Amino acid sequence: MSNARMRSPLGRALGLGSAKDGVEAWWRERVWAVALAPLTVWLTVSILMRADKGYAAVVAWLKMPVTTTLMTLLLVALFHHIAFGLQVVIEDYVHSRIKIPVLVGMRLGCLALGVAGLVAILKIALGA
Amino acid sequence: MIIRSSDEVPRTTVLKRFPVPRNFGVDAASRINRGRTWPAPRGATRIKRFDVYRYDPESGQNPRIDTYQVDLDDCGPMVLDVLIWIKNTVDPSLTFRRSCREGVCGSCAMNIDGTNWLACTKFNADLATPATIYPLANMRIIKDLVPDLTHLFAQHRLVEPWLRSKSPEPERERLQSPQERAQLDGLYECILCFCCTSGCPSHWWNGDRFLGPAVLLQATRWLVDSRDEATGERLDDLEDPFRLYRCHTILNCTRTCPKGLNRGKAIADVKKMPIERRS
Amino acid sequence: MTRAPSDRQRPLSPNIQIYRPQLTSVLSIGNRITGIALSAYAVALVIWLVAAAAGPDAYAAVDAFIGSWVGRIVLFGGTFCLFFHFCGGIRHLVWDAGYGFSLRAIYASGWAVVAASIALTALTYVVGAILAGYGP
Numbered sequence: 001m002s003n004a005r006m007r008s009p010l011g012r013a014l015g016l017g018s019a020k021d022g023v024e025a026w027w028r029e030r031v032w033a034v035a036l037a038p039l040t041v042w043l044t045v046s047i048l049m050r051a052d053k054g055y056a057a058v059v060a061w062l063k064m065p066v067t068t069t070l071m072t073l074l075l076v077a078l079f080h081h082i083a084f085g086l087q088v089v090i091e092d093y094v095h096s097r098i099k100i101p102v103l104v105g106m107r108l109g110c111l112a113l114g115v116a117g118l119v120a121i122l123k124i125a126l127g128a
Numbered sequence: 129m130i131i132r133s134s135d136e137v138p139r140t141t142v143l144k145r146f147p148v149p150r151n152f153g154v155d156a157a158s159r160i161n162r163g164r165t166w167p168a169p170r171g172a173t174r175i176k177r178f179d180v181y182r183y184d185p186e187s188g189q190n191p192r193i194d195t196y197q198v199d200l201d202d203c204g205p206m207v208l209d210v211l212i213w214i215k216n217t218v219d220p221s222l223t224f225r226r227s228c229r230e231g232v233c234g235s236c237a238m239n240i241d242g243t244n245w246l247a248c249t250k251f252n253a254d255l256a257t258p259a260t261i262y263p264l265a266n267m268r269i270i271k272d273l274v275p276d277l278t279h280l281f282a283q284h285r286l287v288e289p290w291l292r293s294k295s296p297e298p299e300r301e302r303l304q305s306p307q308e309r310a311q312l313d314g315l316y317e318c319i320l321c322f323c324c325t326s327g328c329p330s331h332w333w334n335g336d337r338f339l340g341p342a343v344l345l346q347a348t349r350w351l352v353d354s355r356d357e358a359t360g361e362r363l364d365d366l367e368d369p370f371r372l373y374r375c376h377t378i379l380n381c382t383r384t385c386p387k388g389l390n391r392g393k394a395i396a397d398v399k400k401m402p403i404e405r406r407s
Numbered sequence: 408m409t410r411a412p413s414d415r416q417r418p419l420s421p422n423i424q425i426y427r428p429q430l431t432s433v434l435s436i437g438n439r440i441t442g443i444a445l446s447a448y449a450v451a452l453v454i455w456l457v458a459a460a461a462g463p464d465a466y467a468a469v470d471a472f473i474g475s476w477v478g479r480i481v482l483f484g485g486t487f488c489l490f491f492h493f494c495g496g497i498r499h500l501v502w503d504a505g506y507g508f509s510l511r512a513i514y515a516s517g518w519a520v521v522a523a524s525i526a527l528t529a530l531t532y533v534v535g536a537i538l539a540g541y542g543p
Contacts, residue, residue, distance in 0.1 A: 010286065013282035013285070013286045014286060019368040019369060020367055021369070022372065022373045023399075023403055025369060026373045033496055034500065037497065058459055062459060071456075082449055113449070113453050120457045129514070130514045130515055131430075131510050131511070132514075133510060145424065145426065146428050150421075150424055154421070155419065157416055157417075158420075158421075183418055185416070262425055267420045268417040268418070268419060269417055327426065377499060377503075380432050382508070382510060383429055392508050392513075393508035396502055396505055
């Protein structure tokens with residue numbers, strides 16, 4: 001829009017018009033945040049209680065079905081929350097043409113990290 | 129420290145401004161230079177220093193900060209009185225907007241000691257020394273303290289701030305119950321000084337698309353008006369990741385409103401309206 | 408409709424360079440910075456899980472880093488970021504629900520976030536020390 005100097009002020013303000021969408025992303029952002037909050041408390045308390053216990057104890061803890069379930073939920077909620085959060089940050093500060101590639105890369109990164117975490121959880125849980 | 133209303137002046141200041149260089153991330157034409165110093169007139173009895181942003185479009189030079197030694201015993205109690213005193217007795221070229229001098233017209237909005245307020249309702253006694261006066265933040269500057277508000281008024285025009293009705297025009301006034309009328313309290317009083325929008329970081333980074341608190345407050349005012357029949361269309365036009373949802377509830381708007389209006393609350397209510405009509 | 412005035416040469420008045428830091432904006436930026444930092448800690452969480460899945464040797468290497476001085480400082484920073492972002496996040500959720508918008512509530516909840524994140528960080532380390540046997 002840098003060479004839109006002859007465009008009327010209203011035309012510039014209108015831009016490409018309303019997306020007639022946005023509540024969906026806003027709402028999901030909140031739902032994932034609400035889901036993440038108790039899981040974060042659980043993880044913090046669990047790690048605190050198992051600090052300095054060593055490999056065997058940690059793996060035994062991770063093998064418990066409750067742990068596997070909650071850790072899976074946590075990873076899913078966490079990386080959704082991160083993806084939504086970083087998307088807003090990137091949209092706020094990146095205004096050049098690299099914005100879209102950066103957004104895509106960020107989301108793929110979140111997906112990859114989340115899946116890696118889930119695979120690790122399952123591998124421990126199934127004892128492979 | 130707890131702030132109870134927007135006109136409260138903080139008693140302690142930890143940081144006067146964010147720890148970034150003065151010309152951080154600023155384009156070449158906007159870099160600010162040191163200007164000249166205007167000494168107090170002979171016989172001045174109570175002198176206070178004011179650092180004021182100056183820009184003369186005809187000079188071809190960058191903006192600068194001029195320093196004025198103001199005789200407080202020779203002028204009125206408000207910042208606007210100081211500006212008028214400077215213009216009358218020291219430097220007639222100083223340019224600023226003013227009209228009502230009592231906080232109802234919104235012309236003299238500017239950045240005073242780091243926050244946006246109306247010069248006519250800000251006491252000199254509440255200012256730091258030296259006091260700093262800039263135009264409204266993040267605006268294209270026409271001259272000195274006069275910002276170009278064209279884009280903001282275009283954004284205001286965008287939300288169609290007038291009654292839109294589909295029923296045939298009635299013979300008499302469109303009636304409203306006292307309760308329905310009360311819905312407009314806290315919304316209609318806005319004087320469009322744009323202190324809030326100019327103080328909103330989200331509008332700094334995305335002002336081309338984000339409508340900003342002043343305009344969103346006006347959009348709310350028409351969304352909740354019982355006489356308006358275009359609520360759905362208005363919501364369609366607002367529901368956008370940038371126009372509305374770029375508000376991150378920073379709430380600088382509520383902190384800086386010279387009329388004490390709660391812009392944050394109004395915008396939060398609008399954000400939820402599209403959910404109500406979906407589920 | 409009037410034509411757009413040419414604003415090509417008009418300077419932009421300063422924004423973040425001069426605007427006074429207030430509890431509102433400082434906590435907002437704080438929430439954002441801690442959020443970005445916590446994204447890095449999420450990567451660390453995944454590394455920790457992958458190491459645990461890979462076996463005792465890989466886990467021992469990660470554990471050694473966590474036990475080092477650098478690791479401890481990083482973990483302490485992460486603990487504070489977590490509680491700050493957590494408390495700030497709850498404050499935001501309450502706002503999103505439509506409550507707590509009076510200036511008084513905005514400032515009270517803001518200071519509460521600061522106090523709670525410091526207190527919870529301290530509490531975590533005290534409890535951790537007691538559980539590890541350093542306590543009374």
